[in-house]
Amino acid sequence: MNIDTSLSMPIFLVWRKLFILFGCCLSLMAGLAQNQQVNYSEAWAKIDSLIDQKGLTQSALTEVNKLYVLAKKNNNEVQLVKALIYRMDLEEKQEDNSIQKEVVLLEKEISTASITARSILTSMLAETYHQYLNRHRFQLYNRTTTIDYTHQDIATWSIRDFQTKIS
Numbered sequence: 768m769n770i771d772t773s774l775s776m777p778i779f780l781v782w783r784k785l786f787i788l789f790g791c792c793l794s795l796m797a798g799l800a801q802n803q804q805v806n807y808s809e810a811w812a813k814i815d816s817l818i819d820q821k822g823l824t825q826s827a828l829t830e831v832n833k834l835y836v837l838a839k840k841n842n843n844e845v846q847l848v849k850a851l852i853y854r855m856d857l858e859e860k861q862e863d864n865s866i867q868k869e870v871v872l873l874e875k876e877i878s879t880a881s882i883t884a885r886s887i888l889t890s891m892l893a894e895t896y897h898q899y900l901n902r903h904r905f906q907l908y909n910r911t912t913t914i915d916y917t918h919q920d921i922a923t924w925s926i927r928d929f930q931t932k933i934s
Contacts, residue, residue, distance in 0.1 A: 807846055810834050814853065828857040844884040851876065851891070866899045867921055893933050896921070900929040 810830065817827040831853045838846035851872070858865040873892040877885055899921060900907070907926045921929075 807834070824857050824860050828854065828861070831857060844881060848884060848887055851888070866895060869895050870921060896929055896933050900926070900933070
């Protein structure tokens, strides 16, 4: 009987240690997941501070790009869409012709996004086309419609091309 009890006792201790280790791992993962959310909040607060209080749009854009990469890596589409909105806004403030870059970026994201994010990004893309159309309408009225050409550069589109894409 001494042999049986001595063997069963260490197995019980091993199971107990494994249970405690498993509990610690779960706690650690929950803490990391919660920290990740806090990091997004802190990062957005920092970005808003850079934009609103200090006027440092280039520094803010660098931070937004870091969050964009992090959100893409973590497959966090809410933060990804928010980062895209900030990125587009900041690039528009820095560059005159950023709309073409925005279109390329949005089309790329639409191709890989989930259904929900795709709907939001498609709406953003249509709004971007609409903004471009409104800004360049006077140039587009005199443009003739061409046949059999690729529609890759929106600077060469006609009003009909924009209307087709927007609707």
